[in-house]
Amino acid sequence: xxxxxxxxxxxxxxxxxxxxxxxxxxxxxxxxxxxxxxxxxxxxxxxxxxxxxxxxxxxxxxxxxxxxxxxx
Amino acid sequence: xxxxxxxxxxxxxxxxxxxxxxxxxxxxxxxxxxxxxxxxxxxxxxxxxxxxxxxxxxxxxxxxxxxxxxxxxxxxxxxxxxxxxxxxxxxxxxxxxxxxxxxxxxxxxxxxxxxxxxxxxxxxxxxxxxxxxxxxxxxxxxxxxxxxxxxxxxxxxxxxxxxxxxxxxxxxxxxxxxxxxxxxxxxxxxxxxxx
Numbered sequence: 001x002x003x004x005x006x007x008x009x010x011x012x013x014x015x016x017x018x019x020x021x022x023x024x025x026x027x028x029x030x031x032x033x034x035x036x037x038x039x040x041x042x043x044x045x046x047x048x049x050x051x052x053x054x055x056x057x058x059x060x061x062x063x064x065x066x067x068x069x070x071x072x
Numbered sequence: 073x074x075x076x077x078x079x080x081x082x083x084x085x086x087x088x089x090x091x092x093x094x095x096x097x098x099x100x101x102x103x104x105x106x107x108x109x110x111x112x113x114x115x116x117x118x119x120x121x122x123x124x125x126x127x128x129x130x131x132x133x134x135x136x137x138x139x140x141x142x143x144x145x146x147x148x149x150x151x152x153x154x155x156x157x158x159x160x161x162x163x164x165x166x167x168x169x170x171x172x173x174x175x176x177x178x179x180x181x182x183x184x185x186x187x188x189x190x191x192x193x194x195x196x197x198x199x200x201x202x203x204x205x206x207x208x209x210x211x212x213x214x215x216x217x218x219x220x221x222x223x224x225x226x227x228x229x230x231x232x233x234x235x236x237x238x239x240x241x242x243x244x245x246x247x248x249x250x251x252x253x254x255x256x257x258x259x260x261x262x263x264x265x266x267x
């Protein structure tokens with residue numbers, strides 16, 4: 001996946017760990033969907049924020065840097 | 073990109089969405105958002121939420137009337153009863169937010185028209201999830217998909233809300249939906265253990 005190069009090195013967590021993060025921090029967790037809108041439309045994590053990779057740089061201000069951000 | 077710009081708690085979901093073993097939501101970013109304007113008050117979004125719970129309860133009751141197996145009928149009845157609990161929870165939340173204590177019946181009169189939870193119509197749900205409506209496991213899977221859709225809708229509405237109190241209420245309802253999903257998942261596990 002091409003976008004990996006932008007985010008590494010960051011911690012990787014699996015889906016169970018991501019769920020645990022939500023259990024422990026609830027509203028403090030943002031699932032960030034960096035795919036294209038068509039892919040988001042076909043299926044996304046409930047509550048995920050769509051922010052396609054190509055727009056990420058210009059729209060970083062929409063994200064709260066104090067929160068846990070889980071990217072897929 | 074993020075970690076270099078002040079974001080310190082960033083994680084990569086390994087395997088992406090394909091590795092996600094729970095429900096997903098579908099549809100574009102604005103699905104169902106016509107129900108919640110960005111200017112809506114906390115009170116208004118609770119009333120809308122109540123309409124969604126009512127709509128889902130009606131849906132389960134209509135499904136209950138259209139199945140022949142006792143187990144399926146009983147399960148749809150249980151799911152309808154659960155929605156009634158959710159309605160009561162919203163009446164409590166309404167009291168917390170506005171200070172007005174209303175009965176469930178008084179509250180129901182505020183609803184112009186019940187909507188379907190998650191912003192998709194009943195028909196859309198049935199077309200999308202072509203379930204065997206006599207199968208308990210498939211009924212529960214449908215219920216979980218609807219709750220996931222609802223969680224998604226409330227989260228997106230919270231994000232779009234311009235009012236802090238409204239946003240907090242929408243986040244609270246979203247958190248409630250998350251716990252509904254967890255309870256349904258536990259129930260589904262029990263059912264699967266019986267198969």
